[in-house]
Each structure stands twice: as C-alpha cells, then as structure tokens.
Amino acid sequence: MWDTLSPPWQAALEMAWEAYCNGTVPIGAVVADARGNVVSRGRNRILDTSAPHGQVFNNELAHAEINALLSLSLNREECNQAALYTTMEPCPLCMGALYMSNVKAVHFAARDPWAGSINLLGTTPYLSRKPFKVFMPPDTMLENCLTALHIEYELFNRGEEFLSHSFFDVFREVLPDAIEKGIGLHRSGELRKKQKEGLPAKPVFNWLTHQVQ
Numbered sequence: 001m002w003d004t005l006s007p008p009w010q011a012a013l014e015m016a017w018e019a020y021c022n023g024t025v026p027i028g029a030v031v032a033d034a035r036g037n038v039v040s041r042g043r044n045r046i047l048d049t050s051a052p053h054g055q056v057f058n059n060e061l062a063h064a065e066i067n068a069l070l071s072l073s074l075n076r077e078e079c080n081q082a083a084l085y086t087t088m089e090p091c092p093l094c095m096g097a098l099y100m101s102n103v104k105a106v107h108f109a110a111r112d113p114w115a116g117s118i119n120l121l122g123t124t125p126y127l128s129r130k131p132f133k134v135f136m137p138p139d140t141m142l143e144n145c146l147t148a149l150h151i152e153y154e155l156f157n158r159g160e161e162f163l164s165h166s167f168f169d170v171f172r173e174v175l176p177d178a179i180e181k182g183i184g185l186h187r188s189g190e191l192r193k194k195q196k197e198g199l200p201a202k203p204v205f206n207w208l209t210h211q212v213q
Contacts, residue, residue: 027064041067066094
C-alpha cells in the first residue's frame with residue numbers, strides 16, 4: 001500500500017505512527033504546497049513533554065492539525081494554494097483553526113463519526129464565505145488501517161471496559177469492520193511488538209494493510 005500513496009500521505013502516516021510510538025493519539029498531519037511538496041508537519045502531542053519550536057504539547061489543544069498549521073511559514077498567496085493532509089477527519093478545534101488559516105483545502109484519510117466536524121462548513125455565515133475544499137477519504141483500505149490503529153490505541157490506554165462506551169456504538173455504525181480489526185489488534189498485542197521493535201511507518205502500515213483485509 002505504502003508505495004501507492006503520495007508523499008503528503010506518506011508523511012502524514014509517518015507522523016501518526018510517531019505519535020503512536022510516543023504514547024499519544026495516533027494522528028498526523030502535514031501541509032503540502034501547490035506542487036505537492038510537504039512544507040510543514042505536525043502530530044498529536046497532548047501527552048508529550050516536548051515539541052519542535054512553535055508547536056504545542058502537553059495540552060488538550062495539542063492536535064496534529066494545529067501543530068502542522070503552527071509550523072507553516074508560507075506567505076498568504078502560497079497558503080491559499082496549499083492543502084492540509086490529516087490522517088483523521090478534523091475535530092471542531094482543528095476544523096475551526098484550519099478554516100481561519102489561509103489554507104483553503106483539507107484532505108482526510110479516515111472518517112471520525114465521534115468528533116469529526118467537516119459538517120460545520122456552511123452552518124454559519126462566516127463558515128460559508130471562503131471557497132474551502134474538502135476531500136473525503138481516498139482509499140477504504142487506508143481508512144480501515146487508520147481506524148483500527150486508533151481503536152487499538154484507545155483500548156490499550158482505557159482497557160476493554162471502554163468497549164461499552166457509546167464511542168464504539170457511533171464508530172460501529174460507520175466503520176464496523178475496522179472496529180473489529182482494531183479490537184483484534186489490541187488483543188493480539190502484535191502492534192505493540194512492532195512499536196517496541198522500533199519499526200518505521202512504511203513496514204508497519206504495509207503490515208496493517210494485510211491485518212484489515
């Protein structure tokens with residue numbers, strides 16, 4: 001799977017895996033310029049104790065998209081032609097920040113029926129003014145991989161009692177197969193082994209592809 005992805009998607013997955021390996025929510029984001037070059041990177045750092053200069057960490061606001069936008073140094077015109085790529089549908093915080101930035105497009109790889117908020121666009125006069133573009137998940141396999149990764153992370157940190165939370169009911173309505181694969185990953189412990197082995201993102205996501213088929 002990895003070799004079929006564009007450089008921005010590969011970079012976003014690298015950031016998501018880095019977040020996972022550092023014990024925080026496995027979401028990564030990058031901004032690519034008009035030529036498709038990655039010009040900034042960010043990942044979730046809500047549980048981190050450090051971050052690159054200018055990014056936020058150890059705070060509930062330290063989301064991947066926020067950090068990618070904070071690292072952006074393009075001028076206004078260049079930002080208008082850039083796009084943000086994120087592994088998960090932006091939440092209200094990130095959707096608002098992205099809309100208020102000069103970046104006018106977002107690509108997301110996996111739907112988030114719990115916190116995803118692209119539906120905010122067009123709901124107020126302000127959120128209806130900009131010519132903003134949203135690109136839905138480009139690949140079902142990639143979406144399933146990222147959802148399963150997210151579910152495994154949640155279960156590892158919250159325990160299997162979390163399975164009774166309404167979070168899972170909401171996700172199962174949209175991505176039932178990916179949820180079951182994530183539960184299987186948690187119970188097998190195989191993903192944690194790959195984390196401990198220090199494997200990079202490419203072989204991990206290629207392996208995940210086979211796990212979610």
